[in-house]
Amino acid sequence: MNCPPLTMHDCLQPGWRVSSRVRALVTTRSGGVSLPPYGRIVDGAQAPGGLNLGLRTDDEPSHVEENRARLRALVGVQPAWLHQVHGDTVVRADAVLDAGGSPHADASMTDRPGAACVVMVADCMPVLLADEAGRAVGAAHAGWRGLVAGIVEKTARQVAALAGAQTQTLHAYLGPAIGPRAFEVGDDVRDAFMAAAEGAERAPTSDAFAPRGQTQGKYLADLYALARLRLARHGIVQVTGGDACTVTQADRFYSYRRDRVTGRMAALIWLDQ
Numbered sequence: 001m002n003c004p005p006l007t008m009h010d011c012l013q014p015g016w017r018v019s020s021r022v023r024a025l026v027t028t029r030s031g032g033v034s035l036p037p038y039g040r041i042v043d044g045a046q047a048p049g050g051l052n053l054g055l056r057t058d059d060e061p062s063h064v065e066e067n068r069a070r071l072r073a074l075v076g077v078q079p080a081w082l083h084q085v086h087g088d089t090v091v092r093a094d095a096v097l098d099a100g101g102s103p104h105a106d107a108s109m110t111d112r113p114g115a116a117c118v119v120m121v122a123d124c125m126p127v128l129l130a131d132e133a134g135r136a137v138g139a140a141h142a143g144w145r146g147l148v149a150g151i152v153e154k155t156a157r158q159v160a161a162l163a164g165a166q167t168q169t170l171h172a173y174l175g176p177a178i179g180p181r182a183f184e185v186g187d188d189v190r191d192a193f194m195a196a197a198e199g200a201e202r203a204p205t206s207d208a209f210a211p212r213g214q215t216q217g218k219y220l221a222d223l224y225a226l227a228r229l230r231l232a233r234h235g236i237v238q239v240t241g242g243d244a245c246t247v248t249q250a251d252r253f254y255s256y257r258r259d260r261v262t263g264r265m266a267a268l269i270w271l272d273q
Contacts, residue, residue: 003033003048005031006067006071011028012176013025014128016130016171017238019132019133021271022269023269023271024130024173025267025268026266027053027265027266029051030049030051030252034064035048035050035060037262038059038262041251051067053263053265075268080094080096081120082107082108082119082141083102084105084119087104087146088106089106091103091105092109093118108139109158111137111162117270119139120264121177122256123178123247125147125178125224126139126140127139127175128175128269129159130159130269131160132171132238135164136160136163137159138155139155139267139268140155152227152231153231156236166235167234171239174240176245176246176252177245179245180208180223181248185219189209190209201229204229208225208226253265
């Protein structure tokens with residue numbers, strides 16, 4: 001199969017000001033060998049060449065393995081893959097690589113150069129965290145369940161502890177996720193966030209849920225705004241990203257909510273020597 005190679009042009013990179021030791025990227029749907037419905041988009045239609053990285057999809061396993069090999073070749077480090085369960089467990093990426101396998105967890109962190117923290121997404125929000133001085137990094141898979149359960153704050157605290165720093169020194173990047181004009185939720189989701197909001201967070205948390213027309217009990221939720229509130233709770237205000245929508249930007253991103261049968265992208269962060 002003659003598919004274009006994976007290059008950095010196929011990926012997104014955070015526009016943050018941190019140590020040059022910190023390396024990070026988020027893949028898109030281009031640069032691999034997967035066939036439709038896991039393909040890339042060419043002239044508005046699916047074509048071979050998708051970079052589906054999810055082994056738990058119905059894609060041909062050999063295609064996913066080739067896609068993962070292409071990613072490893074591009075970044076030059078080993079990703080510590082996780083078995084994501086929409087929870088709040090955080091593990092060390094270097095320990096995952098040492099042990100082998102994919103533990104049930106939704107975030108990882110490390111201070112070991114060459115060990116890449118990685119989460120997979122297809123509407124849920126990837127949150128990448130880096131100590132400004134480049135001493136530790138982390139990645140969290142933040143769907144609404146993980147976000148309300150505190151996965152982002154928990155990861156931030158552990159990254160800061162590894163760095164020997166305060167959480168206020170961290171920078172965060174919010175990768176592509178379902179956007180605020182596409183994420184329809186019900187009262188259960190809004191109520192969960194409102195119950196978890198602290199003091200002054202209550203008003204902006206409520207504002208992150210825009211009523212869905214005249215439909216009672218339906219809202220359009222802003223995951224990016226909710227994540228910024230949780231980060232600000234720990235003094236993390238150096239936040240970039242949060243301006244993409246996996247659902248509406250079909251030419252760039254996989255989306256489970258849009259397509260149901262779809263691939264998975266990956267967000268990686270690691271430290272150079």
